[in-house]
Amino acid sequence: MFEPAVYQKRRAELMERVGSGLILLYGNGELPINFKANTYPFRQDSTLLYYAGLKRPNLALLLDVDAGKTYLCGQEHSLEDVIWMGPQAGLEELARCSAIDGVLSLSAMANRLAKAGNRLHFLPPYRCEQEARLSDWLGIPVENLKANSSQSLILAVVAQRSRKDAREVAEIEKALKVTASLHLSIMTQQLAGRKDYELVEEARFRAALKGCSFAYAPILTAEGQILHKHRRGELLREGRLLLNDMGAETETGYAADITRTFPVSKTFTTQQRELYEIVLQAQEKAIAACKPGRPFRDVHLLAATALTEGLKALGLMKGDVEEAVSVGAHALFFPHGLGHMMGLDVHDMENLGEDKVGYDENFRRSEQFGLAYLRLARPLQKGFVVTVEPGLYFIPSLMEKWAAEKKHENFICYEAVNQYLDFGGIRIEDNILITDSGCKVLGDVHIPKSVADIEALRGESLF
Amino acid sequence: MFEPAVYQKRRAELMERVGSGLILLYGNGELPINFKANTYPFRQDSTLLYYAGLKRPNLALLLDVDAGKTYLCGQEHSLEDVIWMGPQAGLEELARCSAIDGVLSLSAMANRLAKAGNRLHFLPPYRCEQEARLSDWLGIPVENLKANSSQSLILAVVAQRSRKDAREVAEIEKALKVTASLHLSIMTQQLAGRKDYELVEEARFRAALKGCSFAYAPILTAEGQILHKHRRGELLREGRLLLNDMGAETETGYAADITRTFPVSKTFTTQQRELYEIVLQAQEKAIAACKPGRPFRDVHLLAATALTEGLKALGLMKGDVEEAVSVGAHALFFPHGLGHMMGLDVHDMENLGEDKVGYDENFRRSEQFGLAYLRLARPLQKGFVVTVEPGLYFIPSLMEKWAAEKKHENFICYEAVNQYLDFGGIRIEDNILITDSGCKVLGDVHIPKSVADIEALRGESLF
Numbered sequence: 001m002f003e004p005a006v007y008q009k010r011r012a013e014l015m016e017r018v019g020s021g022l023i024l025l026y027g028n029g030e031l032p033i034n035f036k037a038n039t040y041p042f043r044q045d046s047t048l049l050y051y052a053g054l055k056r057p058n059l060a061l062l063l064d065v066d067a068g069k070t071y072l073c074g075q076e077h078s079l080e081d082v083i084w085m086g087p088q089a090g091l092e093e094l095a096r097c098s099a100i101d102g103v104l105s106l107s108a109m110a111n112r113l114a115k116a117g118n119r120l121h122f123l124p125p126y127r128c129e130q131e132a133r134l135s136d137w138l139g140i141p142v143e144n145l146k147a148n149s150s151q152s153l154i155l156a157v158v159a160q161r162s163r164k165d166a167r168e169v170a171e172i173e174k175a176l177k178v179t180a181s182l183h184l185s186i187m188t189q190q191l192a193g194r195k196d197y198e199l200v201e202e203a204r205f206r207a208a209l210k211g212c213s214f215a216y217a218p219i220l221t222a223e224g225q226i227l228h229k230h231r232r233g234e235l236l237r238e239g240r241l242l243l244n245d246m247g248a249e250t251e252t253g254y255a256a257d258i259t260r261t262f263p264v265s266k267t268f269t270t271q272q273r274e275l276y277e278i279v280l281q282a283q284e285k286a287i288a289a290c291k292p293g294r295p296f297r298d299v300h301l302l303a304a305t306a307l308t309e310g311l312k313a314l315g316l317m318k319g320d321v322e323e324a325v326s327v328g329a330h331a332l333f334f335p336h337g338l339g340h341m342m343g344l345d346v347h348d349m350e351n352l353g354e355d356k357v358g359y360d361e362n363f364r365r366s367e368q369f370g371l372a373y374l375r376l377a378r379p380l381q382k383g384f385v386v387t388v389e390p391g392l393y394f395i396p397s398l399m400e401k402w403a404a405e406k407k408h409e410n411f412i413c414y415e416a417v418n419q420y421l422d423f424g425g426i427r428i429e430d431n432i433l434i435t436d437s438g439c440k441v442l443g444d445v446h447i448p449k450s451v452a453d454i455e456a457l458r459g460e461s462l463f
Numbered sequence: 464m465f466e467p468a469v470y471q472k473r474r475a476e477l478m479e480r481v482g483s484g485l486i487l488l489y490g491n492g493e494l495p496i497n498f499k500a501n502t503y504p505f506r507q508d509s510t511l512l513y514y515a516g517l518k519r520p521n522l523a524l525l526l527d528v529d530a531g532k533t534y535l536c537g538q539e540h541s542l543e544d545v546i547w548m549g550p551q552a553g554l555e556e557l558a559r560c561s562a563i564d565g566v567l568s569l570s571a572m573a574n575r576l577a578k579a580g581n582r583l584h585f586l587p588p589y590r591c592e593q594e595a596r597l598s599d600w601l602g603i604p605v606e607n608l609k610a611n612s613s614q615s616l617i618l619a620v621v622a623q624r625s626r627k628d629a630r631e632v633a634e635i636e637k638a639l640k641v642t643a644s645l646h647l648s649i650m651t652q653q654l655a656g657r658k659d660y661e662l663v664e665e666a667r668f669r670a671a672l673k674g675c676s677f678a679y680a681p682i683l684t685a686e687g688q689i690l691h692k693h694r695r696g697e698l699l700r701e702g703r704l705l706l707n708d709m710g711a712e713t714e715t716g717y718a719a720d721i722t723r724t725f726p727v728s729k730t731f732t733t734q735q736r737e738l739y740e741i742v743l744q745a746q747e748k749a750i751a752a753c754k755p756g757r758p759f760r761d762v763h764l765l766a767a768t769a770l771t772e773g774l775k776a777l778g779l780m781k782g783d784v785e786e787a788v789s790v791g792a793h794a795l796f797f798p799h800g801l802g803h804m805m806g807l808d809v810h811d812m813e814n815l816g817e818d819k820v821g822y823d824e825n826f827r828r829s830e831q832f833g834l835a836y837l838r839l840a841r842p843l844q845k846g847f848v849v850t851v852e853p854g855l856y857f858i859p860s861l862m863e864k865w866a867a868e869k870k871h872e873n874f875i876c877y878e879a880v881n882q883y884l885d886f887g888g889i890r891i892e893d894n895i896l897i898t899d900s901g902c903k904v905l906g907d908v909h910i911p912k913s914v915a916d917i918e919a920l921r922g923e924s925l926f
Binding site for chain 2: 031032033034035036037038039040041043045046079082083084085086087126127128129131132142197198201202204205208209216217223226227228229230231335344345346347350351395397398401
């Protein structure tokens with residue numbers, strides 16, 4: 001964790017933003033696998049990590065804004081706990097590590113919560129175990145918790161966590177350094193004949209040796225058209241493109257989120273190279289367009305336009321490019337959003353509500369297929385860290401449905417598209433930091449993404 | 464999974480045992496890490512695995528005992544699901560894999576449940592997400608679910624799952640084969656100077672390459688006195704004993720649970736060997752005593768007696784051995800139970816209630832420190848698979864407390880015990896199958912446990 005003063009300052013800013021009342025920030029509990037005592041690896045709630053940095057289960061922070069006092073709430077360990085789990089820091093000691101003023105037992109905390117009435121601010125839960133505890137502490141039925149959560153607290157947390165300071169960027173850079181080593185290790189291997197999970201598990205092991213876990217379940221597949229393919233067991237074959245979407249999470253909880261697509265063989269086929277260049281150009285254009293004040297939705301549409309232009313040049317789309325993008329015809333090939341915020345969560349703060357993080361009063365979520373999946377639309381600001389990840393996919397079931405409906409037939413050349421039924425998918429993703437006047441691609445270690453660099457790396461590799 | 468007929472037969476037996484009414488067996492849902500879409504690796508509920516073998520989230524089985532009909536209940540996938548997760552088997556197809564008669568949507572299932580009244584049998588939930596779904600389906604408040612769960616269903620499931628058939632034993636043998644390879648790989652390495660997590664992560668990787676995960680968080684530590692030490696970051700040093708409690712889980716969900724304790728160096732010290740031999744003798748005596756009809760509590764007490772005899776011979780305990788064991792004086796050094804059932808869960812069926820699995824009307828749980836932790840007390844039966852895992856530990860905080868209280872001072876030589884303050888702990892654990900007239904230690908691959916075998920292995924290893 002960082003020095004105690006970091007958290008103290010963050011809490012002071014939060015209290016100032018919220019203005020008055022009592023703020024409850026609850027941490028995560030343990031989650032059972034197949035019985036209560038057999039639990040998944042513990043992951044602290046990211047907001048608690050941000051404001052306290054403490055990783056023990058079942059903690060809460062109580063911020064008394066009116067009194068300007070902060071409390072760490074939890075249960076002290078018993079001798080029985082010590083026998084089973086070893087000596088543990090007491091609450092006082094934990095509070096000191098995070099410069100928290102005092103400690104409260106959970107029952108003392110519940111007493112204060114009961115008295116707070118509508119002065120109480122809390123965030124909406126996203127785990128059932130949080131709901132159970134919250135409902136118990138607050139005496140509010142589970143189904144009413146979301147409605148009773150504090151909109152002003154959500155907005156204050158989002159405003160604060162959206163702008164990453166130098167310390168946070170350094171943590172993301174750490175995650176990226178490990179992530180680069182995972183990607184490079186895979187890109188330099190003999191891949192034909194390998195099973196997908198062997199590569200994933202080797203990467204998990206490499207990350208673990210560096211103190212990192214995966215920030216999300218990696219998508220490593222030659223079936224890139226399955227956007228979130230997590231099922232394993234695939235045998236990699238010559239001639240296919242391998243899509244690897246894989247990012248590490250550091251011990252402090254910060255994520256990286258990188259995608260590269262490259263040939264299982266040593267070189268791209270002509271068809272693969274043509275489509276790959278389209279995605280790469282779209283990504284580079286999109287990155288070049290990111291700067292403070294520019295709505296990310298515009299950047300998304302810019303990428304969509306670049307993709308559409310490329311597909312038109314290849315004979316897969318036709319008609320007026322702007323019109324095609326405005327009606328969403330390109331979404332047959334690019335059905336997801338260009339990117340999302342990233343930080344302590346790979347989709348940063350998604351638990352607080354995607355629309356709270358990525359939209360505002362001026363930017364409402366579209367209902368158009370494809371654009372509706374865009375997680376971030378509002379104007380970029382200095383300090384935002386976002387992913388830029390355009391892609392092109394050939395999804396048989398979607399192609400079939402649209403073709404049968406003759407959907408957007410003025411813009412899509414269905415006959416030509418059918419030649420790509422078995423193509424798979426391409427995505428290229430980097431993580432960028434919005435700076436004073438533009439943006440910076442994060443990551444000191446270059447992970448090849450031009451065709452020439454990738455073919456050079458694959459060609460030179462000694463497999 | 465096994466052939467469809469296996470599950471059909473198991474369900475028929477369950478329906479016969481329960482006799483009448485409607486049986487609901489619900490599977491697990493996804494659990495969020497830091498936001499809803501970022502989930503932990505999915506683990507199916509073991510009872511659903513036992514009766515259906517299906518691994519998709521959010522399934523349920525409905526067994527209409529009176530009509531003799533079985534239904535697979537769930538939600539069909541949408542086109543959107545296919546875009547994001549790829550083509551998925553339909554419910555009909557899943558039902559066929561498990562020889563289930565028909566399929567029902569979740570709402571059709573909820574309709575039937577609503578009409579069932581007190582003819583409905585369901586198991587008590589152990590995850591909050593299960594509670595939420597159950598409460599929703601049944602219209603029963605979460606706090607009343609446990610009280611409304613079916614005691615006869617629990618007992619029927621426990622009776623059936625307690626006796627492992629040849630197919631299940633073969634799966635446990637598979638888990639043991641992988642587990643042996645993990646243990647042997649660690650036992651043959653240079654250990655001094657290594658970090659604990661390097662060894663754990665390497666083992667996780669090895670297991671994953673064989674299609675296995677860990678059945679539980681491994682306990683790998685030179686601080687064996689911390690019974691469930693999961694905190695990592697320890698540097699292994701010459702002269703210490705390393706305790707490794709590590710077991711694989713197969714793709715079908717069956718567990719192994721093996722502990723070995725051995726020197727970080729190539730040989731035991733005299734003190735280590737003396738204590739180790741006591742534990743090993745106790746374990747061998749306990750295993751030899753396991754047979755159908757013998758209460759496992761007697762085997763536990765037999766092991767406790769052997770440990771106490773050994774400690775007395777070493778001058779750490781004194782007085783009458785039987786009396787010492789009956790008052791629980793040995794629990795200072797052996798504070799946990801001798802073992803537990805094992806199968807689809809490492810603590811098999813613990814989610815249904817430890818007392819339901821390990822106790823009955825004749826065997827009530829003791830309240831004595833140590834014995835109270837025993838998970839299995841009732842008589843062994845043919846087909847049970849149990850762990851036998853005695854240990855000796857020197858737990859400073861417990862020793863300090865007992866010494867201050869002069870607890871059992873007629874049986875404990877506190878002055879001598881203080882010489883072992885920094886010793887750590889020893890545990891030796893194997894998995895046994897109760898046979899017609901005795902028992903069989905499972906695992907075709909021998910993992911050394913005699914001092915001679917361990918020293919030979921460590922001595923011959925080429926580090």
